[in-house]
Structure formats: C-alpha cells, structure tokens
Amino acid sequence: MRASQFFISTLKEAPADAEIISHKLMMRTGMIRRLGSGIYTYMPLGLRIIRKIEKIIREEMNRSGAVELLMPLVQPAELWQETGRWEKYGPELLRIKDRHGRDFIIQPTSEEVVTDIARSVINSYRQMPVNFYHIQTKFRDERRPRFGLMRGREFTMKDAYSFDRHVEGMEKSYQIMFDTYTRIFTRIGLHFRSVAADNGTIGGTGSHEFHVIAETGEDALVYCPTSDYAANMEAAESLPPSDVRPAPAEAMQKVLTPGKKSCEDVTAFLNMPLEKSVKVIAAIRLDAAEDAPDRFAVILLRGDHDLNEIKTQKIIGPFRFAAEDEIVQYTGTPSGYLGPVGLDKKPGIAVYADHTVTVMGDFICGANEVDHHLTGVNWDRDVPLPPVIMDFRNVVEGDLSPDGKGTLAILRGIEVGHVFQLGTHYSSDMNATFLDENGKSQFMQMGCYGIGVTRIMGAAIEQNNDERGIIWPLPIAPFDIVLCPMGYERSELVRKTTDDLLAGLLEAGIDAILDDRGERPGVMFADWELIGVPHRVVIGERGLKENMLEYQGRRDDAATTVPQAEIMDFIQKKLAM
Template sequence: MHASQYHINTLKEAPTEAEVASHQLMTRAGMIRRAAGGIYTYMPMGLKVLRKIEAIIRDEMNKAGAIELLMPVVQPAELWLESGRWEQYGDELLRIKDRHQRDFVLQPTSEEVITDIARNEIHSWRQLPINFYHIQTKFRDERRPRFGLMRGREFTMKDAYSFDRDAESAQASYDNMYQAYMSIFKRLGLEFRAVAADTGSIGGSRSHEFQVIADTGEDLIVYNPDSEYAANIELADAPCLYDERAPATSDLTKVATPQASKCELVAQLLDRPLTDTVKSVVLATDTEEDGQTHTQIWLLLVRGDHEVNDIKVSKLDGFEQGHRLATEAEIIETFGCQPGFLGPINTAKPVQVIADLSVAYMSDFICGANEAGFHYSGVNWGRDLPEPIQADLRNVVDGDPAPNGGQLRIQRGIEVGHVFFLGDTYSKKLQATFLDANGKPALMQMGCYGIGVSRISAAAIEQNHDDKGIIWPRAIAPFEVVICPIGYQKSDAVRQQADQLYAQLQAQGVDVILDDRDIRPGNMFADWELIGVPVRITIGDRGLKDGIIEIQTRRAHDSSKVAVDQGATFTLDLLQTL
C-alpha cells in the first residue's frame, strides 16, 4: 500500500468530548469518526485494526472446535419475552416496532436467538457437544455513552454459545473456551489477567473476566503476585483481619461528636485510628405478601476504612429479590435519628444487623449512638449488643491477606472478554431439550463466551501509548512497517531503494505501507508516531551516500543504522522480537 493511495487524515487536536487516551488518539489518528453519541464510523485505518483482531479470534475459535454462523442484529421480542429478559434487561435494551407494530430489539447479546436455534436444530445426544459463534454488531442503549469505543452504544462483539449433554461435559466446554481465550489474548500482544467474576445479568454459576491491565480501567482487579489467584473486586473474598476477638477493656461511653457525621471525622475528633470505627449502611428489601409490600430494614456494619460490596450483599439470604438504600424517612422511623450518627445500639425499632467478618471480631469499637451529635465508644459484642449475623460484606483493600498466602494487590483493568457457565438458565426457559442416550428428554447445558472486538482496540491503546501517540502491538497494528522516504518525489536513489525494500517486505508477507506523500519529514514522522506503526524505516539521500538506512521501533524509540542490502533481513528479524 502506498500512502498517497490510502486515506490518512490525522488531527492535531482531539474533540472536546474525548476524555480518555484511546478516544483522543483514535480520533486524532483518523481511525474513528463520531456519527452520534456512542456510535462511530470505523475509518480505513481503524477498520484494519478490527479486522486483525477478528482474524486472531476467528482462528483460535476455529482451532477450539467452535463453528461460525451469523445471527441477526434485529431480534423478535417473543424470544426475549419467553426468556423473561424483555423487562429484566432494563433500558439498555433498545426496543423497536416494525411497520406492523410488532416488537423487536436491537440485540445486545444473543442467548435467546441461539437457544431458539438449538431447540429447533438439535434433537439427539449424538449432536452434542456443539459450540456456535459469530462476530456481529451489538447495540446497548447506554444512558451516558462515553470514552469512545470503551463504552459506546454500537460495538462489535464475538459471542459464542456451547451446548452439552450434562454439566460435566459443559464444564469441559467452558475450560476449552477459557484456554482459547488465553491463546487469543496472548496473540493480541496485550498484558492481561483472567479473573473470577460475578455472572451479572447474563446469569449462570461460573464466570471469568479477561481484563486488559491499564491505569484508566474502570474495574478493580484483586490478585496475589505470588500465585495465580485473581478476581474482580466484586467477587474477591475479603478475609477477617483479626485472628481472635480481644477482650473488652473499656466501658461503654456516649461521647459528644458534634458535626462529625463520618467515620474519618469521628476518628480525628476522638484521636483514635479509623480502624477503631464502624460504619453503618442501611438497606431495605421489599417483598410482596397478599398484595401488600412488606419492607425489611437491614443495618450492615463495616469497618470505618472499608466499603460495602453491593454484589456480595445481593447474594445474602433475604436479598435475593433485590435491595435498595433505605429512605431518610425509613431511617428516622427505624433508628430515631438522621443518617450520620447511626448504630446498632438502642434503635427505635428492631432492625436486622449483619456485621462484616472483621467487624464481628472487633472490640472496644466506636459506632453511632442513634442521636445527632453523639457516638458510642468502647462498644463490645455480647456485652453491649447481641452477637451479629456475620458475612463477608466488604471490598478487598490492597495489602489484605491472600487466601493462599501472601498479600493481595489491586490494579485497574478493562474488561474485554467474559466466559460464563450458564447451565440450564436459558434452555429451561426456552425448553431447549434433546433426547439422551436412554431416549428421554433432557435440558441442554449451556455456556456463553464474549469478546469485545472494538473494545479491545481501545483497551490496547489505553495500555500502549505515550505523549506522541499510539504504540500498537505488532499483531493488531494497522500496518507492521512504514517506510518513510525523504524526498521520494525528488530523488531517484531514494525512490528506487524505497520501492525495492517495499517489494522485498511485501514478498515476505509483511503488512507494509510506503509513505510517498509529498510532505515535510517532520509531519510524516509525527503522523506515524501518532498512528503507532511498530517499525519505521527512514531512507534519505544522506544515509544512502554511506550505504545505510535507519530503522526504528515505535515502542523503544531506539534506532539502528543498517546496511541497505540488509534492510529487509534486519526488519524481519526485528519484527520477530515485537
């Protein structure tokens, strides 16, 4: 490819709405152009990146035995009503009507359609296991699309769905996909972690996220540097931080804490460590009984330096149907006090108390006195209040003990892939059955496996960029090599050598572009540093007089002066190291 025959349109400034590096740089490099909020045109350079990502995914999925098909973007509402997700999915599901006023959706995912295919196409245990996948446009009507391709409304995704005879073989399919994903992300050239995760709205009982490590990531990953343990912070077990409960040494005392409505302020006022304080979080659950709504108020207690983990709470007994923050009126009615001074002692009405594992082992701690401007000091379980229900309620913090020894660390990541074991979550709802070896109907066991193709391109940039632009991993760069001839239009020697090297690299299968545009060298170099091609070869009259060309890597910025007749060989060897 010659640059004069390609479309290259770089910008000096990013649009004002571009908040993160990937959005800024993809726009400036001419890889995407905004059509509407969260909806983008992939320009030629950006599309090349997507196609390379897709090719790696498709190759590894095929190697793993998955079979490609293509499901529609527009799906009938009947299937979503049948699965129960027509209402459950929420406002991100874009519902539309055709000219006959029939309901459809723009698919955010394809569990319903693929299960419908399976129940109509698969009849016997002899047809199982099978794994279907496709790479298709998805749409999720984000309330606030932002960060370019990181959280857009329209995006490209690979989703796969496995069908098995029983849970054991379904777990084998899950493991097969897990290994395929490991191979995919290694080939993409990204630093990543596979972490245990919550199944979320997809459902199921086993789940792993694949997270690209980046400081700008929205997710927090908990890991042990000394082992393979890794989990999303939503799922990471937070251990009790005390080996045993120390005996009480202080009397229960009500102390004035005017204006100190937060644990940090209380600790400062009383000259005590923040770890001596207990934070109160009041939640409510609503259940329907005999046509009436019954509301249960819960008091959750975590140490003052910790935060409640909402996902963990949702899995507690009594919270299965959902929960919410209690209203101020409910809090005042239950505790006799406004928020900021709440605690488990002397509540106005009985309340169900659940203490985090660490709080349950604390002694002489500080909590709200259910009276504005006052807290209790020297609080002890068993003496001052009943023993609580104990549960893991909190987020892990950096330095917590790891479950298998050592200390836990936390880093940020961007979720780009997710694998789920679904079991019969969808096959039961849509009655996707087959005849087993005994001729009896049985529900298919399912798994689903997603990769955000367009999101990978953005995540790769968040992980790999500098102040000059993008630094693509070789495997997904729009071009592997750019040849920058100085004076291509004016020097026969430069043009001849550039054309010859270009032909040699092309013959070796290198994805190379020759920049034959009549522009200043500084502008040419700036364009390619912004675009992020891994290897740049500079050819000029001055170097050719000495029989050399200059070859430079984008990541290291180091350059080598190479003999003209060794240019192709040196470049091929260099690419193998990237």
Template sequence: MIHTLKEAPADAEIISHQLMIRSGMIQRIAAGIYAFMPLGVRVMRKIEAIVRGEMNRAGALEALMPMVQPAGLWRISQRLARYGPELLRFKDRHARDFVLGPTHEEVVTEIARAEIRSYRQLPLILYQIQSKFRDEIRPRFGVMRAREFVMKDAYSFDRDAAGLARTYQRIFDAYQRIFTRLGLNFRAVAADNGAIGGSGSHEFHVIAETGEAAIAYCPASGYAANVEAAPAPALLDMRAPPRQALVKAATPGKTACREVAPYLSIPVERTVKSLVLAVEKKEKVEDGPEIWLLLLRGDHSLNEVKAGNAPQLSGYRFASEREIREWFGAPPGYLGPLGAREPVRILADCTVARMSDFVVGANEEGFHWTGVNWGRDLPEPETADLRDVVEGDLSPDGKGRLSICRGIEVGHIFQLGTRYSDIMGAHYLDDAGVAQPLAMGCYGIGITRLLGAAIEQNFDARGILWPAAIAPFEAVLCPMGYHRSEAVRHAADRLYATLTERGADVMLDDRNERAGVMFADWELIGIPHRLVISERGLKENTVEYQGRDDACPTSLTPEQAVAHIVGARNS
C-alpha cells in the same frame, strides 16, 4: 487515507479516545456511535483474525446471528423487563415488537432448540463476530463504553455440568492464547455472573492504570479475582472479651468514621459504619419496604455486588434520607444498631461480627456509642461477606497477601448451566431416550473495546505503541522527495515490493509532506518500524531504520532492513 489531528476534541477524556480520534482511526457520528476509518478497521481485522483462529482451533464453528431480535424471545427468557433501558426496543411496520441485540443468549438458545435433537450432536460450540447495541445512559471513553460495538460471542452446548466444565476450560485456554498473541499484559480473574445469570465465570482484564475494574491478586500464588467477587473473610480469628464500658460520647459535627476516630483518639479500625438499605416486599407492597442496617468496619467499603447476591437483600436499594430519619430518628452519619426501631434488621460484615469494644452511631445527632460489644449490648447479628477486599488482605487460597491493580475488562466467560435451556425448552435426548436440558456456556470478547484497551496499556507522549501483532501496518516507508527524485521513488517502490513479497504488512507513504510531518503522523499512529529512504542514504546504499520505541535511528542496508523487519515479524 491518513487524516491526523494535533489536538483531541474536548469530550475525549481518556488517552485511548484522544489518540484514536487524533490518529484518524475513528470518527464520531453520534453519542457512543463511531465510524471506524481505514486504519482502525485494519487493527480490528487483525484482532478478529487472531480471535477467529483460536476459536476455530478450540473446535468452535462460526455462525452469524441477527442483530434485530424478536422481543418475544426475551419475554420467554424473562429478561425483557429485567434487562432495563439499555435494551433498545422498537416496533416494525406491523406493530411487532423487536429489540436490537446487546447479546445473543436468547437467539442462540432458540437455534439450539430447533437444531439439536440428540446427545450425538454434542458438544457444540457456535461463535460469531458481530455488532451489538446497548443504549448506554452515558456513553463515554470512545470505544470503551460505546453504544454500538463489535463483539465476539460464543455459546457452547453440552450434555451435563461435567461436559460444560471441560468446554469451559477449553475456551479459557483459547482466551489465554488469544490475549497472549495480541501482545497484551492481561490477567484472568474470577468474577460475578451479573445479569446474564448462571454460575461460575472469569473476566479477562488488560492491566492499565486507567482501568475501571479493581483486581485483587496474589503474587505468590497466582490467585486473581475481580474485587466484586473476591471473598473477604473476617480479619479477626476470634472475638475478644469486652474490656470497656458502654459510653455515649459527644461527637459534634463528626459524621464519617475517618472524622470520628481521631476525635475520639482511636484507630479507625475500631469504628463501625452503618448503611441503610431498603428491600421492597414482594407481598404486601403497601406495607412499605423492609429496612436493613448493614455494618462494616470504618475503613472498609460496601461491595454492592456481594450485597445484591445476599438472598435477604435481593433487589435492594439505598434508603432515602427521609426513610432514614423516619426509621432511626437521626440523619446519616450518626446511625447505629443500638436502639434501632423495630423491625429494622441488622446484617454485619464478617469482620464486624468478631469485633469488640467498637464505636457506632447513637441514632442521635452529634453522638456515638463507644465500648459497644456483641452479646452484652447487642444481640448476635446475622453475618455475611459484605466488603471489598483491600491491599494486604490474606489471599483466599491462604498462600500470600493480596495486591490490587486496575484492569480493563475485555473478555468474560460464563458457565450458564441450564438457565436458558430450561426456560426456553432447549432439550436433547440422552442415550436412554430421555429429554434433558442443554448445559450452556457463553464466552465474549469485546473486539472494538480491545483497541482502546491496547492503547491504554501502550502509549507515550508521541502517540500509540501498538503491539506488533495488531498494528495497522508493521512498517512504514517514508521516502524523502518521492515525487521529486526518481532514484528515491524507484528505491522506495523496490523496497515496498520486497517487503510485501516477504509477507510484511507495509505502508508506503507517498504523500508530498515534510519529513517532520510524516514522522509525527506515523509515531502518533503507532507503526512499529519506520524506514526512511533519501538520496543521501542511497549514495551509501543505506536506509534509516527506527523502531517506534527506539531513541535514535540506525543506518542499515536495504537488505538488512528487510531482514530485520521480517525477522521481527516471525519472532
């Protein structure tokens, strides 16, 4: 069943979405919900087979858990309210609360609570390949950010942190093998755990210019981390003594550091930007939020994940313009720590805390202070790592400088510890007969997301360039005049049978189409090998072979063609 399109729909924003629609791999049913057509399913099944094989090799046991989950389990884990509107909630006919599972930590912990009794049953790893549902507010990019998707998720149970670390490394190694076998250029990076909880995690990214994630890596050492998780230490070894007087300078209409710096004839690295956050108080909510002024160097960006991980900023939000004017008496763009109204609290990035003679807003429209110094003009600040790393920063391992690339997250592994087992009562009896919480890990791979990521990394002007391991077919036979020429039909059928017997995954295109249409379709779909059978070639005992990324075809005997395709498959 082949149905291709010359043009992609207008809402297909990225190349993978466009090519999956055009090649007939997916069909949109509703926003963020797609039917996978036969060609798309073939790719998915090949990905699943590789994932399943390596998970089994790592000692994991396959299970299948329900997509529909009792909301009560999520109440026990305290995630029902915290997860937010992405968690689709509903009631059954008996008015009982349920959710459509975006993930399965709660269900698998309940299973472990019922099944695991003794340390003798540990370690245990369960995995499944199953549909998930997350009610994305803005589903986009086709399968890359769909509401319904297929995922491999695994969960491990160990006696303690040491056992968890060993299991974690085993799955990490399995993931390295999976993405290598898939034929993808990928990178494993240290990451933030986010809403799932626990401590210690790695993301696996397919490297692609269209990737949403920024990855910091050191070519000299192999260090890699998501920019959200990469430490950004102070860029100054020590603070220089003050050399300038404190001066209030007019900066009419200059609100951004990149505008203020040239106006004052100074490098932007001498400026400090001010960001205002509000943290709602858990006690005395009626008194209003606690206001924080965050200070970063003018050319740096706030890392919102790091800010959220700072204990004093837990649950923060950006202050409204009304709140900013109320607390600072000035509009955004002219804010600074000098003369800030009490009890505004100051939190400076590590680099800012070592700066001297810097420039900040004067809390007065049209003015900035120059020559500002800690100790002399401002009290010593609270400090934290608040910024994104940038190209050229020293690698956290001290072995080189950082580079930045883009990546598409396709896998994430977490050391959960006892985050779920503690709260849900999943315990085992140790060798002394004492109840202990299970040490847990979880390990996800986006199966359907991998289709999009592979295309984002492998395409050209004609269509998809699938890695051979996951192409819907390894080879396609294109007979010229299959329904008109008995010789062509018999030769094509014979070649198809030979390739199939030799283990090749081959498609015989018996459509009554012109050569140009056939070739364009299969180049769009991305089949690695193409064999053209024609009456003229048969007279010379040859077929025309062309690899998907070859510039020109080559004449081969049928035997040579079979050997080439089978050899490529086994190489």
C-alpha cells in the same frame, strides 16, 4: 499500500470531550469519528485494526472447533419474554416496535436467539457438543456513554455459545474456551490476566473475566502474588478474621459530634483511627413486602471498608439503598448518626454484619441521635451480635488470600473477555431439550463466551502508549512498517529504492505502507509515531550514497543504520521477534 491512496487524517489536539488516553489518541489519529452519543464510525485506519483483531479471533475460534454463524441484530421480544429478561434487563435494553406494533430489541447479546436455534436443530445427544459463534454489532443503551470505545453504546462483540449433554461436557467446553481466550489475547500481544468473576445479568454458575492490565482500568483485580488466586473485586472473597475479639477496656460513652456524619469526619474529630469505627449502610430489600419485618436492612461495616454490592445481593437478595426519608421512618434517626446499639430492638429492621466488625472492641459508632456518636462500644456487653454475620465487604491489599498461600494485592484492569458456565439457565426457560442415550428428554447444558472486539482496540492503547502516541502490538497494528522517504518526489534514487523496498516487503507478505504524501520529515515522523506503527525505515539520498538505510522501532530511543543490501533480512528478523 501508499499513503496517497489511503486516508490519513491526524489532529494535533484531541477534542475536548475525549476523556481518557485511548479516546484522545483514537480521535487524534483519525481512527474513529463520533456520530452520536456512544456511537462511532470506524474510519479506514481504525477498521484495519479491528479486522486484524477479528482475524486472530476467528482463527483461534475455528481451531477450537467452534462453528461460525451470524445472528440478527434485531430480535423479537417474545424470546426475551420467555427468559424474563425483557423485564429484568433494564433500560440498557433498547426496545423498538415495527410498523405492526410488534416488540423487538436491538441485541446486546444473543443467548435467547442461539437457544431458539439449538432447540430447533438439535434433537439428539449425538449432535453435541456444538459451539456456535458470531462476530456481530451489539447495542447497549448506556445511561452515560463515555471513554470512546471503552463504554460506548454500539460496539462489536464476538459471542459464542456451547451446547452439551451433561455438566461434565459443559465444563470441558468451558475449559476449551478458556484456553482459546488465553491464546487469543497472547497472540494479540496484550499483558492480561484471567480472574474469577460474578455471572451478573447473564446468569449461570461460574465465570472468568479476561482483563488487559492498565493503570487506567475501571476494574479492580485482586490476586495473590505467591499463588494462582485471582478474582475481580466483585467476586473476591474476604476470609473471616482470625483475630480474637479483645475484652472491653473502655466504658461506652455518648459524645457530641456536631455536624460530623461520615466515619472519616467523626474519627478525625475524635482523633481516633478510622478502623476503630463502624458504619451503618441502610437498604431496602426489593423482594420483601411493604410490611415485611425484614424489608429494611442495615449492614454493619468497619469504617475503612467498602460494601460489596454483589456479595450483599447474594446474601440479602435484590436491594436498593434506602432514601433519607425511609431511614428516618424506620430508625427515627437521619443517616450519618446510625449505630447498632438499640437498633436491633426497633421493629421491621434486619441487622447484618461483616465478619470483620465482630472482632472489634471499644469501637465508635452512631448514637442514633443527631450530632452524637458512641465510643467504647463492645459486643455482648453493649449490643448483641447480629444474627447474620457474613462477608459483605470489598477486599483490601494485605488481606489473606482465600487459598491460604499469601496475601492479596490489587491492580487495575480493563475487561475484554468473559466466559460463563450457564448450565440450564436458558435451556430450561426456553425448553431447549434433547433425547439422551436412554431416549429421555434432558435440558441442554450451555456455556457462553464473549470478547469485546472494539474494546480490545481501546484497551491495547491504554496499555501501550507514550508521550508521542500509540505503540501498537505488532499483530494488530494498522501496518507492520512504514517507509518514510526523504525527497521522494525530487530524487529518482530515493523513489526507486523506496518503490523496490515496498514491492519486496509486500511480496514477502509484510503489511507495509509508503508515505508518499510529500510531508516534511518532522510532520511525517510525528504522524506515524502518533499512529503507532511498530517499525519505520527512512530512505534518504545522503544515506543511499553510502548504501545505508535508517531503521527505528516505535519503542526505540534512537535510529539504527542498516546496509541497504541487508534491509529485508533485518526487517524480517525484527518482525519475527
């Protein structure tokens, strides 16, 4: 490949709307161009990377026994209505009508379509297990697209769907895909971690996420450094505290706290530690009738802890946070001054507590009166323990690991893959059945498995960059090596040496590019460091007079001189490292 026959278009500065490093660098290198909100054109340089990612994914999926097909981007609404996701998926589902007024969607995922295929073509247990996959464009109408390819509306995803005749088979297929994903991300050259996760809108019984480790990651990953425990923040379990609740040491007192609403402000005003406070989070249960006695729910948390919405939904059902007028309607008190004392006696309120709260003594909470809080509050003496005490909070660093083998730590990650055990979640809704060994009709056991192909590109940059630009892992770099000749147009010796080296590299199957654009050395080097090609060879007349070439790896601080006769062996050894 010659740069003059390719398309290289770099920028010194990133556009003002580029927020994170991967978005900035992809725009500066000319890998993508914005067409609309969350919609990008993949330019030649970026497309080369995507195709290399896809190649690795295809090779490993085929190795696993999965079979590739291609499902449509546009899907009929009837299939989504069968599973109920036409209503449940929400505004991220792009709904459209054809000229006849029939409803369709632009697919965000393909569970319904693949299940329709399976129920049409699989009749007997002898046809399973089978795993269909495709690499296809997806569209999710994000409310606020941002971060370039990291949270765009249109993206490329590899999604796969397994069908088995029993639970044991589904679990085996799931493990095969888990192992396949591990190989895929290892081959790509990423530092990643798999964590237990919540199934979310996909549904099913169990799942794992695969995250690229990066300080800029949106997701908090919880793990135990001394064991194999790992989960995302949504699924990480907080163990009940082993502490014994202390006996009361203070009398309960009402204190004036003018204008102080948050636990942080109240404890600072009272010169008390934040962990001595209890906060009340008010919610409306969406599956409860307007006049239901438990429609209005309050959850008690320690002041320094955060509510885990996924855990909360599993305990109290679907909910939304209560509006200010609803809080006043049910409690008679505006938010910021709510507390558990006396709240249990008010009609129509269900009180829940995180188990950490129940071992607190002499704590601070709202007095259910504007500009007032209570100090020295104790359970049983001043207020009864709530009837439901469970795990409602996000874990924090230093919590005990659920497996009992150490304490928890937290790092940041970017989700690039997710595997799900679906069970009969979709097959039962869509009547996808088969005849078992006894001739009886059974629902198919399903699994689904997704990889964000284009998101991998952004995640790899977030993990691999420096002040000069991108540092691509070799397996997905746009080119393995760039040849930078000094005076290519002026020196016959430089030109012939460079051309011969390029030919030798290409013949050896090495993805090389020759920069024959005629740029100054400083511009040439800056461009390729920005683009992030892992290896570079400089060919200059001065070095050739001594039969030497100059090599520098993208992560190297300085160049290395290499005898011209040894350069091919040297490069091949570098590429094999």
